Amino acid sequence: MMRDKIARRVTQVPPSGIRKFFDLVANVEGVISLGVGEPDFITPWHIREACIYSLERGYTMYTSNYGLPELREEIALATRRDYRIDYSPENEVLVTVGVSEAFDLAIRALVNPGEEVLIPEPSYVAYKPCTIFAGGIPVSVPTRAEDEFKLLPEQLEAKVTPRSKVLVLNYPNNPTGATMSKRDLEAIADVVVEHDLVVISDEIYDKLTYEGKHVPFAALNGMRERCIYLNGFSKSYAMTGWRIGYALGEAEVIEAMMKIHQYAMLCAPIMSQKAALEALRRGNSAVEEMRQEYNRRRRLIVKRLREAGLECFEPKGAFYVFPSIASTGMSSEEFAERLLREEKVAVVPGNAFGEGGEGHVRMAYAASLRDINEAMSRLERFLSR
Amino acid sequence: MIPARLTYNIYKPCACKNKKALQVITMDKKEEILKLLEGDARLTAAEIAKAVGLSEEEVDKAIAELEKSGVIRKYKTVINWEKLGREKVAALIDVKITPEREHGYDAIAERIMRFPEVKNLYLVSGMYDLSVLVEGNTMKEVATFVAEKLAPLPQVTSTTTHFILKKYKEDGDMLYDGEELRRLAVSP
Numbered sequence: 416m417m418r419d420k421i422a423r424r425v426t427q428v429p430p431s432g433i434r435k436f437f438d439l440v441a442n443v444e445g446v447i448s449l450g451v452g453e454p455d456f457i458t459p460w461h462i463r464e465a466c467i468y469s470l471e472r473g474y475t476m477y478t479s480n481y482g483l484p485e486l487r488e489e490i491a492l493a494t495r496r497d498y499r500i501d502y503s504p505e506n507e508v509l510v511t512v513g514v515s516e517a518f519d520l521a522i523r524a525l526v527n528p529g530e531e532v533l534i535p536e537p538s539y540v541a542y543k544p545c546t547i548f549a550g551g552i553p554v555s556v557p558t559r560a561e562d563e564f565k566l567l568p569e570q571l572e573a574k575v576t577p578r579s580k581v582l583v584l585n586y587p588n589n590p591t592g593a594t595m596s597k598r599d600l601e602a603i604a605d606v607v608v609e610h611d612l613v614v615i616s617d618e619i620y621d622k623l624t625y626e627g628k629h630v631p632f633a634a635l636n637g638m639r640e641r642c643i644y645l646n647g648f649s650k651s652y653a654m655t656g657w658r659i660g661y662a663l664g665e666a667e668v669i670e671a672m673m674k675i676h677q678y679a680m681l682c683a684p685i686m687s688q689k690a691a692l693e694a695l696r697r698g699n700s701a702v703e704e705m706r707q708e709y710n711r712r713r714r715l716i717v718k719r720l721r722e723a724g725l726e727c728f729e730p731k732g733a734f735y736v737f738p739s740i741a742s743t744g745m746s747s748e749e750f751a752e753r754l755l756r757e758e759k760v761a762v763v764p765g766n767a768f769g770e771g772g773e774g775h776v777r778m779a780y781a782a783s784l785r786d787i788n789e790a791m792s793r794l795e796r797f798l799s800r
Numbered sequence: 801m802i803p804a805r806l807t808y809n810i811y812k813p814c815a816c817k818n819k820k821a822l823q824v825i826t827m828d829k830k831e832e833i834l835k836l837l838e839g840d841a842r843l844t845a846a847e848i849a850k851a852v853g854l855s856e857e858e859v860d861k862a863i864a865e866l867e868k869s870g871v872i873r874k875y876k877t878v879i880n881w882e883k884l885g886r887e888k889v890a891a892l893i894d895v896k897i898t899p900e901r902e903h904g905y906d907a908i909a910e911r912i913m914r915f916p917e918v919k920n921l922y923l924v925s926g927m928y929d930l931s932v933l934v935e936g937n938t939m940k941e942v943a944t945f946v947a948e949k950l951a952p953l954p955q956v957t958s959t960t961t962h963f964i965l966k967k968y969k970e971d972g973d974m975l976y977d978g979e980e981l982r983r984l985a986v987s988p
Contacts, residue, residue, distance in 0.1 A: 431988070433986055433987070433988050436986050437984065437985060437986040437987070440985040440986050441985060446985060448983075448985045448986065450985065450986035450987070451983050451984065451985065451986065451987050452987045452988050453983060453987055455981055455983065457979060457981060539988065540988045541988070589988075707832070707835075711832065711836065711851040711852060712851065714850060714851055714852065714853045715847070715850040715851045718850045719850065761985060761986055763986060784836070784840075784843070784847065784851055785840070788847055
């Protein structure tokens, strides 16, 4: 009965390619999964313990719509300390239910029906659907492996129209592991200014960079007022299930986002906010340890992929590699399905991340060295057939 | 001195004969190698080499140096004997000592640490001087060791024996299975 009643803007979005693959993997036993987009660390104990303590103390209520004042304070402090960007904890910080919610709020706060949102692809799977749900029109901006999946100004320029309003950036990038240097970003900033765009920059992987220092887009000259800066705790502190993130921006746009947030969500869960506070105050050494461990895995997997004969650019951030499988002659879905069935290694087909992802697969190295080694040996066997 | 390694099941040196000029291995790389081995002593040189970005020969050379200089003491296995049903008895013993002229606590500590029953030995601040972890097959064995070997030493003025009832964590490893990773097999 309800089937015919579902809104068009929902039915027009195809089911997630990742979801489809998840169902396949669930039916195979003994799988080594490199398909997981989350850390393989359990949240550091001191963070979990702080949450337990807060529950014991009775912190079970709503918080301010913006989030706990002390958490906003700490977020502003960390952003100033790490990147020298100033946001007022008073009205320029919004604590959200993960960056996922923050992105949805940002899009809904900015986009009028029919306005275009520029999304560099391959991209994280949520940007396009969220844009459609908000009534906007997603416009893919393809990036290429030979450019290390960086966004080039001419690629962006080519897709700008009079209806373009928002540019989405996500560096370090899921699924490619690409990063953008300050100079790379400055070239993009010029296009942004010229066409009067605003930027939603999802920098959830900022702590996981392996060469050079991460530069937030908002840190560039004149970009603070054109940017909504999104970040969170899921990847750096291994806190995916806590669903806790934040948005930073000028007071007016943060207030607009808060307006949606207060009616749709009210506030982020207080226990997650308490845990996030502990993470910011005392979690830095754990983050660094995890980063170093990811870096060892990154070197290992890139080396072994190349030894196995797959072309693979060296990713400088996040915990993904995005090798080309063009040499096998298979489509990315066929490759992923056969690798799963024949060798029990799960990877995500690149086409799940947009058109530009075809001919690639995403492998997450958020797995132990041992598992990565074993998966690579299976891959070698698979490729030599 | 480092005991001979059981090369069939622990860190394996590479078989390459090609001993070309090796670059100087930085402290950072050495630390990375040590961290990897600390977590898993059975990693091979090839595996370590890929993870730290050195050649196998370089990893071999670095490990040989670390062994020679005594930074790597030996390769061990963390065993939960209780799980096997082979329970050992351990006791923490607080020992009060009269220090000796010229030697302080060192002479008596060196004497005590030579007993194979002594697993750990620390000089500590506070109410007593030496903290001794003694292990044996039975409670009686441990008690006999304290009564016949430790307590009668002339510098020892008193001992207090605490038998260990349950081990929760040893050398940084939790000896229980309460915590595990529960991730979805595929996620965005």
